[in-house]
Amino acid sequence: MRKWISFFPGEYSRRFEQRLYRMVNEYKHAAVLTDKYPYYNGQAHQYHEFEFLAGFDALTVFDEDLINLSGAAASLNDWLLGYFSYDLKNELEPELSSVNIDPIGFRHFSFFQPRFLVRKSNENWQLGFQTDRDDLQAAERFLNLLRQVEISEAELPEIHFQSNVSKEEYLQIVGKLKQHIHKGDIYEINYCIDFFAEKKGLDPGMVFSQLIQIAPMPFAVLMRNDNSFLMGASPERYLRKRGARLISQPMKGTARKSSENQDDYRVMKNLADSDKERAENIMIADLVRNDLSRVAARGTVKVEELCSVLPFPGVYQMISTISAQMHADVNWLDPVRCSFPMGSMTGAPKISAMQLIDRYEKTSRSLYSGAVGYVTPELDYDFNVVIRSLLYNCNSGHLSYTVGSAITGMCDAREEYDECLLKAERLRALFNKNKVYDSCRG
Numbered sequence: 001m002r003k004w005i006s007f008f009p010g011e012y013s014r015r016f017e018q019r020l021y022r023m024v025n026e027y028k029h030a031a032v033l034t035d036k037y038p039y040y041n042g043q044a045h046q047y048h049e050f051e052f053l054a055g056f057d058a059l060t061v062f063d064e065d066l067i068n069l070s071g072a073a074a075s076l077n078d079w080l081l082g083y084f085s086y087d088l089k090n091e092l093e094p095e096l097s098s099v100n101i102d103p104i105g106f107r108h109f110s111f112f113q114p115r116f117l118v119r120k121s122n123e124n125w126q127l128g129f130q131t132d133r134d135d136l137q138a139a140e141r142f143l144n145l146l147r148q149v150e151i152s153e154a155e156l157p158e159i160h161f162q163s164n165v166s167k168e169e170y171l172q173i174v175g176k177l178k179q180h181i182h183k184g185d186i187y188e189i190n191y192c193i194d195f196f197a198e199k200k201g202l203d204p205g206m207v208f209s210q211l212i213q214i215a216p217m218p219f220a221v222l223m224r225n226d227n228s229f230l231m232g233a234s235p236e237r238y239l240r241k242r243g244a245r246l247i248s249q250p251m252k253g254t255a256r257k258s259s260e261n262q263d264d265y266r267v268m269k270n271l272a273d274s275d276k277e278r279a280e281n282i283m284i285a286d287l288v289r290n291d292l293s294r295v296a297a298r299g300t301v302k303v304e305e306l307c308s309v310l311p312f313p314g315v316y317q318m319i320s321t322i323s324a325q326m327h328a329d330v331n332w333l334d335p336v337r338c339s340f341p342m343g344s345m346t347g348a349p350k351i352s353a354m355q356l357i358d359r360y361e362k363t364s365r366s367l368y369s370g371a372v373g374y375v376t377p378e379l380d381y382d383f384n385v386v387i388r389s390l391l392y393n394c395n396s397g398h399l400s401y402t403v404g405s406a407i408t409g410m411c412d413a414r415e416e417y418d419e420c421l422l423k424a425e426r427l428r429a430l431f432n433k434n435k436v437y438d439s440c441r442g
Contacts, residue, residue: 002078002117002377004128005136007143013123019149020054020118021205024224029058029112031081031223032208033374036216037235039311047237047247047321048218049382050121053374055081055114056142059133063110066091070333073111073375078130080375082111083223083230084383086365089341089354096354102364103196103398104391105228111375116142156210157202159399159431161195164362167417173360174413180356181409188283189347189356192404193420194363200397204229207390207430215313215426219384221372230367232389233426235312236319238342238371239335240382244326246292246335250284250344251385252406253277253307253318256422264311271316272309278318280406281307284343285320287350291339296324314426332379336371342385345369347406366391368402390427401427 009016017034024030032054040048060076062069073080088108090096116139117128129139165173170193180186208222208231215233223230237249255271258264271277285303293301304321326335346369347353368391373383392399403420405411 001131002128003131004126005139006124006126009125010147013120015151017052018151018205018209019146021209021222022149022151022203023056023146024205024222025203027057027224028226029061029114029224030054030056031114031372032221033081033372034212034220035218036212036220037218038216038313047240047249050119052118052120053081054118055079055112055116056118057115058112059115059130060113061110062112063107066109066333066337069109069111070331074332074379076113077377078113079117079128079377080111080113081223081373082109082375083225083367083370083372083386084109084336084340085367085370086341086345088370092337092340093351093354095351096358098358098364100358100362100364102366103396104366104393104400106225106367106370106391110225152206154206156207156431157199159197159199161197161401161428163193163195165193170417171413174407174411174416177356177360177407178409178411181407186352186356187348188280188406188408189353190345190369190404191357191407192361192365192369192402194400194402195424196398196400198397199399200394202392202394202397202399204231204392204394207231211390211426211430214429215388217312217388221384221386221389223372227393227395228367229392229394230372230386230389231392232372232384232386234384234387234389235317236344236385236387238373238383238385239339241326241332241335241380243380246296246324246326247304248288248292248322248339248342249319250281250288250322250342251317251319252281252284252344253309254405254419254423255316257311257314257316268309268311268316271318272307276408276410278307279410280408281318281320283348283408284406285322287343287348288320288322288339291343292322292324292335294338295326295330295334297327300325315422336383340371341369342371345385345387345404363400363402365402369404388423388427
């Protein structure tokens with residue numbers, strides 16, 4: 001049984017959270033999920049979950065078989081934290097395979113039952129521990145150890161990333177993908193390129209702390225799985241389950257925020273009125289509707305919002321919200337099995353798009369365009385889409401980020417390339433001493 005105790009950090013929250021980020025370095029299995037979105041109001045707020053959830057050390061790890069994960073979680077009656085990487089698709093769809101090398105080393109999926117679980121809601125902090133493993137004294141020792149973790153605001157090293165695809169190659173590949181579209185092989189595809197560097201000795205906790213200052217997003221994640229780290233500032237939800245109710249919020253459509261406040265309405269309106277961006281979003285929303293219909297009770301799949309434009313640090317994004325009620329005979333994990341990878345990161349038709357992704361992309365996506373989140377004792381869950389993220393292997397020092405955009409018959413290849421660079425702007429800024437962003441404006 002997991003017992004919860006309330007505690008007071010003894011210092012202001014941001015500083016205490018920084019200690020938790022550094023604590024991720026101390027365990028082979030650890031994760032921090034935090035919501036830093038600065039623009040909550042109206043419709044967006046109804047989907048707000050909690051401010052902070054972090055797990056440290058693993059009592060049990062599930063990373064071998066999805067069927068085992070499904071059954072074990074149902075009998076465990078405890079929290080799980082973990083991820084599904086993009087190449088899990090190869091286990092879910094027999095027509096798919098991948099030959100690209102993953103230099104980061106994430107498994108296809110991995111979830112762990114945390115020994116210690118820290119959560120914060122409305123400035124109230126709690127620590128959860130399993131009573132068959134630890135007692136109150138052990139929990140207090142963990143808190144004391146946490147308070148002694150050293151933190152600093154040192155500058156990150158300057159790092160220059162190189163791309164695995166030149167701009168000229170990118171334009172040529174987009175041209176080939178548009179030929180597939182014109183032939184009817186696909187209607188839309190999410191094509192991605194990778195940027196990488198080598199840097200041993202990087203502190204993922206410090207990187208994450210500074211990342212969420214300049215990119216405060218609703219689905220930010222710092223996670224360690226053995227020697228592999230994720231430092232992410234994702235704005236996108238993949239799938240949430242509450243009881244029998246499912247919510248998915250695919251994101252397609254991006255516009256740079258104006259440097260002048262008075263221009264923001266114009267930028268938002270141009271994005272909202274763009275035939276191209278709306279077509280991309282509607283196509284993926286329809287794909288998600290189709291995925292969820294495979295596990296939904298008849299007549300319950302609904303589009304709650306279509307092509308809404310929401311503000312995020314640096315950009316506006318177009319988001320649709322699709323809901324469904326699970327069929328009574330459906331297993332708790334079936335919605336993931338039937339919809340992963342998410343439509344916003346693949347294309348339509350989905351299988352054909354993923355086959356072309358494996359043909360034209362040069363590097364394994366690894367955890368990029370996968371999903372990270374939690375599972376509750378009630379078998380509810382919430383998973384993000386892993387975008388706007390850094391991946392790091394602490395043994396090899398390989399550091400990378402991946403960005404992509406939707407390729408359609410209407411797109412301009414040069415504009416799509418510029419959109420990729422825009423999405424990565426804040427990741428590059430972390431390691432560029434000449435670029436500074438205000439966290440809620442630039």
